[in-house]
Amino acid sequence: MANTKEVRKQIASIKGTQKITSAMEMVAASKMKKTQDNMLKGRPYSLKIKDVIAHIASANSEYPHPFYEERSAKKACFIVVSSDKGLCGGLNINLFKQVIAKSAELHEQGVESCFALIGSKAPGFFKSIGAQVIAVAEKLGDKPDPDDLIGLTKVVLDMHKNGDIDQAYLCSNSFVNTMTQQPNVEQLVPLTPAEQDDSISTQWDYIYEPEAKELLDGLLTRYIESLIYQAVVENNACEQAAKMIAMKSATDNAGDLIKELELLYNNVRQAAITQELSEIVGGAAAV
Amino acid sequence: MSTIKINIVSSNEEIYSGEATMVYATGSLGELGIAPGHTPLLTGLAAGPVRVQNGSEEEAFFCSGGFLEIQPDLVTVLSDTAERADSLDEAEAIKAKESAEQDLANKDATLDYAKAAAQLAEAVARLKTIQKLRKNQ
Numbered sequence: 001m002a003n004t005k006e007v008r009k010q011i012a013s014i015k016g017t018q019k020i021t022s023a024m025e026m027v028a029a030s031k032m033k034k035t036q037d038n039m040l041k042g043r044p045y046s047l048k049i050k051d052v053i054a055h056i057a058s059a060n061s062e063y064p065h066p067f068y069e070e071r072s073a074k075k076a077c078f079i080v081v082s083s084d085k086g087l088c089g090g091l092n093i094n095l096f097k098q099v100i101a102k103s104a105e106l107h108e109q110g111v112e113s114c115f116a117l118i119g120s121k122a123p124g125f126f127k128s129i130g131a132q133v134i135a136v137a138e139k140l141g142d143k144p145d146p147d148d149l150i151g152l153t154k155v156v157l158d159m160h161k162n163g164d165i166d167q168a169y170l171c172s173n174s175f176v177n178t179m180t181q182q183p184n185v186e187q188l189v190p191l192t193p194a195e196q197d198d199s200i201s202t203q204w205d206y207i208y209e210p211e212a213k214e215l216l217d218g219l220l221t222r223y224i225e226s227l228i229y230q231a232v233v234e235n236n237a238c239e240q241a242a243k244m245i246a247m248k249s250a251t252d253n254a255g256d257l258i259k260e261l262e263l264l265y266n267n268v269r270q271a272a273i274t275q276e277l278s279e280i281v282g283g284a285a286a287v
Numbered sequence: 288m289s290t291i292k293i294n295i296v297s298s299n300e301e302i303y304s305g306e307a308t309m310v311y312a313t314g315s316l317g318e319l320g321i322a323p324g325h326t327p328l329l330t331g332l333a334a335g336p337v338r339v340q341n342g343s344e345e346e347a348f349f350c351s352g353g354f355l356e357i358q359p360d361l362v363t364v365l366s367d368t369a370e371r372a373d374s375l376d377e378a379e380a381i382k383a384k385e386s387a388e389q390d391l392a393n394k395d396a397t398l399d400y401a402k403a404a405a406q407l408a409e410a411v412a413r414l415k416t417i418q419k420l421r422k423n424q
Contacts, residue, residue, distance in 0.1 A: 044301035048294055048363050052356045059327070146298050206356075209316045209330035218331065219354050222365070226298060 004272065007265040011258055018254035024087070025247035031142060032178070032240035038143060039175065039230075039237045046230045049223050053191075056216070059205050063212040066161065067191045067220050073166040075112045077134065077156050078103065079188065080126070081172035081231050082119035083239040084139055089246035091173060091238060092121045095183040099171045100129075102185045114165065116156050118149070118232055134159065142236060146229045153225050160189055172231035173238040179245065181238040188224060291323040293339055293362040295348055297369040302348060309340040310362050312355055313412075319355070321362055328357040334412035336419055337364055346371075349416045351409050377417050384410035 057068075078099055082092045103113040116135040117123050123136050135155040140148055159165045168189040173181045208215050290306040310321040313335030332353045339346045353366040387407035391400075 038299070041300045042298065044294075045296040045298050045365065048296045049365055052354070052363055052365065055327075055356065055358065056329070204327060206327045206329040209314055209328065215329055215331060215354070219329070219365075222354065229298065 004265060004268050007261055007268060011261045011265065014254050014257050014261065018251055018258070021247045021250040021254060025244055025251060028240050028244035028247060032237065032244055035142060035233070035237040035240050036175075039233045042226075042230050042233050046226050049219075049226050052219070053223050056206070056219070061205060061212065061216070062208075063216060065216050065220055067189050067224075070190050071163075071166040073106075073109075073111045075114065075165045076103075076106055076167040076169060077114050077116055077159065077165045078169045078171055078185075079116045079152070079156060079228060080118065080122045081170075081228075081235045082117070082122035082125075083235065084120045084141070085239075085243075086121065087246060088239050088242040091181060091242040092119075092125070095171060095173055096122070096125055098183045098185055102169065102171075111167070116152055118152065118228075119235070140232065144229070144232050144236065146225065149228055149232065150225060153221070153228055157189075157221060157224065170227060170231055172235045175234050175237045175241065178241045181242055188227065191220070288342065289323040290341070291321065291325070291360060291362055293364070295337065295339075295350075295364040295366060295369055297350075297353075297366045302366070302369045302371070303339065303346065305339070305341065307339045307341050307362075311336075311338040311340070312364065313337070313350075314355060321357055324359050325357050325362075327359070328355075330355050332364065332366065334409045336412075336416040337366075337369075347416065347419070349413060351412070377414070380410055380413040380417060384414060 080095070080099055082095065086092075106113060114132040114134050115122075115126050117126060117133060118137045119140070120138040123133065123138065126133055135152045137149055137152040156165070156168055160168060167187065169185050170188045171183070171185045174184050176182050206212075288308055290308055291310065293303070293305060293307045293310055294301075295303040308323070312319045312321065313333045315331035315333050319330070332350050332355050334351045335349070337348045337350050339348070348366075348369055348371055350364065350366040350369045353364065353369075356363045356365070384407065387403055387410050390403040391407060
């Protein structure tokens with residue numbers, strides 16, 4: 001039977017761990033608020049640019065942009081958004097699983113995959129399975145700067161322009177609520193034409209200043225950048241929420257363990273006392 | 288008086304949303320005056336002020352570049368970064384301009400010339416916005 005000293009030591013160590021996890025829970029909770037604010041702040045821009053893109057799609061543009069062109073797919077690129085740090089439950093792994101499933105599905109159709117990775121957790125995973133990684137952007141911090149993502153976006157879009165890839169997918173977690181984060185894989189390029197805005201008739205086109213090509217190139221690139229940025233910010237909010245939940249359950253589990261160990265400790269202590277008593281009684285009887 | 292809806296957003300926040308009788312912006316090919324019922328137009332934005340007039344009230348914003356979309360009843364400014372003109376700091380702007388000019392003057396191999404020129408253009412546009420705002424007061 002375990003002796004009291006051993007059990008006491010174990011309880012102390014679990015209490016220490018519990019303190020750490022509960023502190024991490026509180027840190028995550030306060031960061032979650034900030035990251036959620038960031039997510040909401042970025043939304044107006046992405047909504048407005050979506051509106052503009054929808055208007056453009058419904059206009060009879062003189063210049064059909066290559067991002068709308070459906071090509072026979074030979075190679076696809078997955079842009080995977082992951083967290084920079086771990087200890088956030090199954091957040092990253094659930095997403096990676098979905099990405100791998102989608103990639104396998106495309107593989108059956110004869111489409112190869114390559115990966116552009118955001119966040120420190122994704123490169124570790126995708127390199128370990130021997131995937132082709134074309135770009136990495138990591139250590140973006142809690143307040144990502146849109147500028148940090150431009151390089152990665154450019155690599156992907158340039159490959160699309162040169163015909164090296166025919167499709168691009170954006171894979172990230174979407175924030176449903178604090179308890180639920182939904183891994184998502186959505187098609188980025190070719191752009192699926194947005195639903196037509198019925199309030200605007202279809203027989204018109206913009207005046208472009210300067211050239212349509214130049215403007216649409218810039219605007220659509222900006223649109224894709226904004227989608228990726230929004231995904232990163234949202235994934236950040238997901239990370240903090242998942243971390244908070246993971247740390248909360250770790251704290252709770254530590255509490256349960258401590259309770260069990262304390263029960264064991266008392267049992268052991270009582271058994272020791274009983275044994276000592278019976279030894280004394282036995283000793284007295286012998287005398 | 289007829290009005291046109293205007294939304295100004297930058298990549299990390301919503302700057303302004305409201306009605307206007309007239310909007311002035313700095314397009315990449317020159318100044319634009321936008322009245323309600325303007326024909327659909329899509330243009331790039333140069334660094335400079337965007338002024339929103341509603342009746343006798345006027346608000347000014349500084350945009351460092353981006354895109355401008357006009358529909359007959361709607362103006363959307365997709366700015367890279369935008370700020371309210373009254374939060375612009377003239378001393379800061381002058382300092383930025385001077386340091387950008389200095390960078391340009393001692394061109395060495397490590398300096399990214401295009402970047403420095405863009406910084407200078409932005410600082411100058413900021414100053415112009417401030418000065419214009421002063422005149423109107």
